[in-house]
Amino acid sequence: MRTIRLFKLSKGFLILFIMAVILTTIHQYTYSNVPLFTQYLIKTLLAQPGIADNTISVGTVNLPSFLLTFFQKDNEVLNIILRIAIALLLLQVFRFSLRFFEMWIKGALLEKMAEKLRIKLYGHIQDLDYEFHNNADTGDLIQRCTTDVETTTTFLTTRMLDLIYLFVTLFFGAYQLYFINPTMVWVSFSLIPLVATSSIIYFIKIDKIFQNIEETESSMMTVVQENLSGSKVVRAFANEAFEVEKMETKNREYANALRKANSIVAVYWGSMDFVSITQYLVIIAIGVFAVQNQTMDAAGVVASLALVGMLIWPVRGLGRIINDYGKALVASDRIYHILEQPSEYDNDGTEEPKIKGNIEFRNVSFKFPDTQESLLKNVNFDIKAGQTVAIIGRTGSGKSTIINMLMRLHEYQGGDILIDSIPLNTISKKYIRSQIGVVLQDPFLYSKTVYENIAIAHKDAVKDRVIKAAEIAALENDIRTFKNGYETVVGEKGTTLSGGQKQRVAIARVLVNDKPILIFDDALSAVDTQTDLMIRQALLAKNYQQTTIIITHRITTAKEADQIIVLEKGSIEAIGTHEELSTQEGLYKKLWDIQGRLENAFKETLKEGDSDAS
Numbered sequence: 258m259r260t261i262r263l264f265k266l267s268k269g270f271l272i273l274f275i276m277a278v279i280l281t282t283i284h285q286y287t288y289s290n291v292p293l294f295t296q297y298l299i300k301t302l303l304a305q306p307g308i309a310d311n312t313i314s315v316g317t318v319n320l321p322s323f324l325l326t327f328f329q330k331d332n333e334v335l336n337i338i339l340r341i342a343i344a345l346l347l348l349q350v351f352r353f354s355l356r357f358f359e360m361w362i363k364g365a366l367l368e369k370m371a372e373k374l375r376i377k378l379y380g381h382i383q384d385l386d387y388e389f390h391n392n393a394d395t396g397d398l399i400q401r402c403t404t405d406v407e408t409t410t411t412f413l414t415t416r417m418l419d420l421i422y423l424f425v426t427l428f429f430g431a432y433q434l435y436f437i438n439p440t441m442v443w444v445s446f447s448l449i450p451l452v453a454t455s456s457i458i459y460f461i462k463i464d465k466i467f468q469n470i471e472e473t474e475s476s477m478m479t480v481v482q483e484n485l486s487g488s489k490v491v492r493a494f495a496n497e498a499f500e501v502e503k504m505e506t507k508n509r510e511y512a513n514a515l516r517k518a519n520s521i522v523a524v525y526w527g528s529m530d531f532v533s534i535t536q537y538l539v540i541i542a543i544g545v546f547a548v549q550n551q552t553m554d555a556a557g558v559v560a561s562l563a564l565v566g567m568l569i570w571p572v573r574g575l576g577r578i579i580n581d582y583g584k585a586l587v588a589s590d591r592i593y594h595i596l597e598q599p600s601e602y603d604n605d606g607t608e609e610p611k612i613k614g615n616i617e618f619r620n621v622s623f624k625f626p627d628t629q630e631s632l633l634k635n636v637n638f639d640i641k642a643g644q645t646v647a648i649i650g651r652t653g654s655g656k657s658t659i660i661n662m663l664m665r666l667h668e669y670q671g672g673d674i675l676i677d678s679i680p681l682n683t684i685s686k687k688y689i690r691s692q693i694g695v696v697l698q699d700p701f702l703y704s705k706t707v708y709e710n711i712a713i714a715h716k717d718a719v720k721d722r723v724i725k726a727a728e729i730a731a732l733e734n735d736i737r738t739f740k741n742g743y744e745t746v747v748g749e750k751g752t753t754l755s756g757g758q759k760q761r762v763a764i765a766r767v768l769v770n771d772k773p774i775l776i777f778d779d780a781l782s783a784v785d786t787q788t789d790l791m792i793r794q795a796l797l798a799k800n801y802q803q804t805t806i807i808i809t810h811r812i813t814t815a816k817e818a819d820q821i822i823v824l825e826k827g828s829i830e831a832i833g834t835h836e837e838l839s840t841q842e843g844l845y846k847k848l849w850d851i852q853g854r855l856e857n858a859f860k861e862t863l864k865e866g867d868s869d870a871s
């Protein structure tokens with residue numbers, strides 16, 4: 258079953274594979290003729306010209322008849338040798354050309370299959386839901402898309418062709434040897450069961466060990482990946498020694514698993530070498546014995562020794578094929594583990610209505626699959642198109658979850674969400690996401706220029722539009738201070754931006770596109786209150802008529818919204834304007850009393866500072 262699944266991954270490459278098999282077959286047949294040239298040559302040298310007609314009788318050699326006719330056209334030994342040399346040279350040139358095409362097709366087969374599988378896997382990972390990505394190990398996923406794909410496709414192409422090569426070589430080696438001395442064929446074949454049995458024992462042992470290698474390598478990759486992405490945190494906590502120790506443990510586990518595999522590999526190859534050499538010695542003994550009994554001549558012994566090589570050496574490769582078969586089974590299981598995850602688009606909606614931006618939550622409830630209690634309980638609210646709404650609440654109260662549901666990253670289990678009176682779950686996921694512009698608290702910037710980062714979701718964005726978006730996001734002044742302005746490279750390989758600058762690039766990025774719904778998920782947390790105000794005023798001045806949802810912990814950010822939704826432990830505690838909520842007992846009033854007082858004190862301090870200075 259696992260094997261069938263493994264081979265299914267090679268679908269679509271049969272023609273290339275058959276072409277490679279045909280080339281291997283022709284190549285190995287021509288190769289099996291090479292020792293016969295030597296046999297013919299020695300026979301010619303040893304033959305005595307006939308007394309009556311001066312002809313040279315060479316006897317039987319299993320070469321193609323057209324070659325024999327070509328050689329026998331001459332009676333001069335030297336001329337025959339010249340003919341043999343010319344024919345051998347032409348044969349080698351032909352073999353070289355075959356080998357070239359064979360290698361080229363093998364390479365193409367491997368690369369094309371790996372490319373197709375990588376794209377299939379990567380494409381499927383894109384289609385997996387938010388929950389999957391939340392729980393996935395990035396290092397492990399990378400390994401599945403790279404090493405596992407390589408292991409699987411190398412087996413399906415290179416190793417499978419090695420197997421064909423093995424059988425074809427055995428067949429032609431045995432076929433040619435049979436004409437020289439059949440006993441040698443039976444003796445050579447008698448040792449094959451021993452080699453095959455050892456290979457099977459080896460495979461059973463190595464399969465589990467390779468599984469362990471894959472697992473330990475994957476957990477080591479995860480440690481490396483986490484450490485590199487979290488290098489700032491590691492340094493901030495002076496945790497380098499602990500991280501190195503963690504890596505050492507994982508590295509040791511991986512090295513131990515490899516060492517275990519290596520010792521089994523060494524035992525296998527050592528014993529295979531021993532069997533092969535024994536086989537060679539037996540064949541030499543049979544040859545010597547046959548010459549003594551005059552059932553074979555010296556030319557036959559020389560040719561048979563070369564041909565026996567065709568029966569002995571390829572069988573040793575069986576171990577590697579079986580070895581890689583074990584690895585490929587494990588790797589393909591890991592690939593299927595991803596491919597068999599249901600796509601988030603399996604239960605998608607089909608509607609793609611023009612969105613105005615009215616949002617209604619009707620008794621919506623939601624529970625994460627791995628939790629006992631519902632997070633959101635009977636959530637009800639109405640947002641009219643073009644309104645600005647703030648959602649405020651304690652940390653963990655479910656604010657981001659509401660937004661994630663709106664983007665269909667999570668599916669609600671109870672109630673209904675309506676967009677312009679259309680049930681959200683009937684609208685296509687990709688479509689609704691394309692209609693919502695989201696800025697997250699910790700936005701991701703690509704290793705590209707500031708300009709490219711702003712224009713990323715709008716490939717045809719004109720420069721004016723990008724600059725306008727940067728102005729609204731209060732980013733223009735910062736960009737002017739960068740050495741290369743908009744062409745400054747940011748992200749992993751470029752200039753490090755501050756948290757607030759990153760957030761503002763992300764805001765500008767969203768503003769470049771005119772989306773009917775805008776969401777700021779704590780997206781102004783890293784900018785100061787004044788910049789926050791500037792951005793919000795610029796947004797209002799732009800008068801996009803977009804529905805804007807602002808999630809925030811900062812009352813001053815929320816207070817100018819058309820309505821404020823106060824969320825408490827997954828339920829709506831209150832909805833109203835700042836004027837209504839700041840006088841009403843509850844969480845909002847409490848927060849306003851604390852934050853408002855602090856803000857006023859702060860403003861007073863600033864004023865005092867100004868008057869002192871003047």
Ligand SMILES: Nc1ncnc2c1ncn2[C@@H]1O[C@H](COP(=O)(O)OP(=O)(O)OP(=O)(O)O)[C@@H](O)[C@H]1O
Nearest residue numbers: 391625628632650651652653654655656657658659
């Ligand atoms: N995938 C998940 N599985 C289980 N629980 C989750 C998952 N994602 C979030 N939670 C939990 O759900 C709760 C609400 O999370 P959410 O991110 O919506 O809160 P929030 O109000 O936006 O918080 P904050 O203000 O801190 O961003 C939290 O207790 C969080 O731990």
